[in-house]
Amino acid sequence: MFLKGNRRYLLSILAIIIFIISGCTEKKTSVEKMYDILEGVVAKEKAFEEQQDPLVNLEIEEKELYDQIIDLGIKEYDQIVKLSDEAILLTEKRKNHMEKETESLNESEKEFKKATKIKDEFEDPELTKTANELYDIMMQRYQAHEWLYKEYSDALKYDKELYEMFKNKNLPLENLEAQVNKLNGQYKQVSDANEKFNMLTEQYNDKKLSFYKKAGLKSSK
Template structure:
């Protein structure tokens, strides 16, 4: 399951007489990034449920062993609908991450203005981790869409009465390899997300930003 960037517990804005400092501007921008990823986080549970439902249908189809073609055709049609739903949710997820990436540009601009040495260094690390995270997500999303397309082809194959076992086995092998890649990329994305969330706390501490957290 994918993880998202975390928000500070309290959005304390520290604006002085001369207006917000670069660190405070960065804080505002970074918390805005979190809000942009709200739709992304919202899609995680529904996506997992769709995958579980689809897996259940697949197991039912395999258990029938082509002995009840009408039932297999019905179940595979239901599975195709679930794949379409997954693809739509992935598109929504991608849109959210793209909005996050666009919002992060404001954070990078503010982080680049920070002069205090320790906070500036933490800010640079934060930018690197987030850009690595965006790159990892791009690869993950592309891989997931390939896997979903292979799933779609699989259920279309089940719609054919003259389906050959060797063709089915070869296709399932492709699917397994594809989802192995998805799993590896998912792990990498989650690692970057965890590292980023930790680095953001360290930046807030170095920049003396009071977020209300203990």
């Protein structure tokens, strides 16, 4: 009798455990899944955000070196070489930050693409519509950053070429002017790409808040 009673006791405990586990592993709703993905994207882009201030500071520092080089005469050639080498190192640091920024966006895109199927699973048609608009904007944003990365990478390459030219005593002035003009045109491309990326980022954030509001969710950011 003791063994049977003990067995019933164990079976009861097992039933309770199974009940608790089944409750804990209850399937998430589509809204909850979407929320996890969108908040996951925020986490993935933390490294992206961390690159912004260092990148801007390096650009400012490099501009200061450029201005110093321009102000120096040919008699101060050794100083020009020194400053040019310092500027080249800064372009390499800028590239490193840009690579980290892009890597973060790539991770963000992988996370965000998990929403491809979920965005069409909502019972509320308005929620589905907002989710699809959110998805389209974000995918355009990733494409805009690819464009920005390409243009910025080209600008860095032209920057290094310019500083190497500064180190050449016999470089014709017209060659230097042509390189500066090429750089100015390239940074116009960078500015346009950056403007589009920022615009789409703002649109995404607005649409995300709209989705959260309709879904009754709170954003961590």
